[in-house]
Amino acid sequence: MTITALRQISSDRVTVxxxxxxxxxxxxxxxxxxxxxxxxxxxxxxxxxxxxDSSRSLARDLALELISRRRMSRKEVREKLLKKGAxxxxxxxxxxxxxxxxxxxxxxxxxxxARHYAAKGYGAGRVRSELQRRGVGREYWDExxxxxxxxxxxxxxxxxxxxxxxxxxxxxxxxxxxxxRRGYSWEEIRSALRRHTDNIEED
Numbered sequence: 493m494t495i496t497a498l499r500q501i502s503s504d505r506v507t508v509x510x511x512x513x514x515x516x517x518x519x520x521x522x523x524x525x526x527x528x529x530x531x532x533x534x535x536x537x538x539x540x541x542x543x544x545d546s547s548r549s550l551a552r553d554l555a556l557e558l559i560s561r562r563r564m565s566r567k568e569v570r571e572k573l574l575k576k577g578a579x580x581x582x583x584x585x586x587x588x589x590x591x592x593x594x595x596x597x598x599x600x601x602x603x604x605x606a607r608h609y610a611a612k613g614y615g616a617g618r619v620r621s622e623l624q625r626r627g628v629g630r631e632y633w634d635e636x637x638x639x640x641x642x643x644x645x646x647x648x649x650x651x652x653x654x655x656x657x658x659x660x661x662x663x664x665x666x667x668x669x670x671x672x673r674r675g676y677s678w679e680e681i682r683s684a685l686r687r688h689t690d691n692i693e694e695d
Contacts, residue, residue: 493539495532498523504553508542518546519553544581551582552589559590565598566591567627602628602636609675610640613650618675647676647684658689 497509506523508516522545526538534542551573558564558572566587573583590596605626606619616637623633655667664685671681 493534493536495528495530495534497530498528508546510539516543516546517550518542519549522546522549547579547582548585551578552586554578555586555590556595559595563601563604564596565601565626565628566596569596571627598628599632599635601626602632603639606636606640610646613646613674615646615671615675615677615680616640617672617677621675644684644687647671647680648687650674651684651688655685655688658685 494511495508496511499507499509500520501507504520506518506520508518508523508528510516522542526542526545528542554576555569555573558569564572569590570583570587573586574580578586587596602623605622605628609619609622619637619640620633623636624630650671651667654670655663657663668678668681668685671684672678676684
């Protein structure tokens with residue numbers, strides 16, 4: 493198959509036009525690495541490799557653009573690439589490349605998610621739920637949760653703001669349910685309620 497034209501459509505994007513009229517969207521890096529030029533003959537193997545490398549290069553650049561906007565897990569990046577039309581090979585290659593070069597790290601991402609939700613007043617249960625939703629492997633959950641600051645202060649602030657009457661059973665039930673939804677265990681909630689009651693009695 494002969495290349496009939498190379499059309500540069502941006503600073504780093506090139507369209508490779510083939511003699512049968514088909515086109516391959518590629519990158520300047522791939523075109524340079526493969527020393528492509530109009531008139532060059534490509535074997536079936538070379539054509540297949542060009543398609544593969546072009547797809548991988550474009551998907552990798554898109555992945556870099558995605559993680560420049562916000563941090564993501566490996567699974568999130570892969571799913572975004574597939575949704576945007578990348579093939580499975582290109583998506584897998586991009587995720588592996590980004591991980592190998594330090595752009596993707598599910599361990600540090602899990603820790604960042606834990607810090608974010610702890611700062612918003614959520615407990616370990618909510619963090620684990622978020623990590624699961626974002627596709628972070630379970631092997632990273634415990635370490636991320638262990639790095640969260642102690643929950644006592646967050647619980648105490650919540651109770652001080654929401655529980656005005658520690659004798660009101662309905663109010664206690666509602667506040668406890670709200671804390672459970674925020675990811676705190678019943679044991680943590682009971683301990684916090686005891687502290688809250690003790691503090692009020694001391695006051």
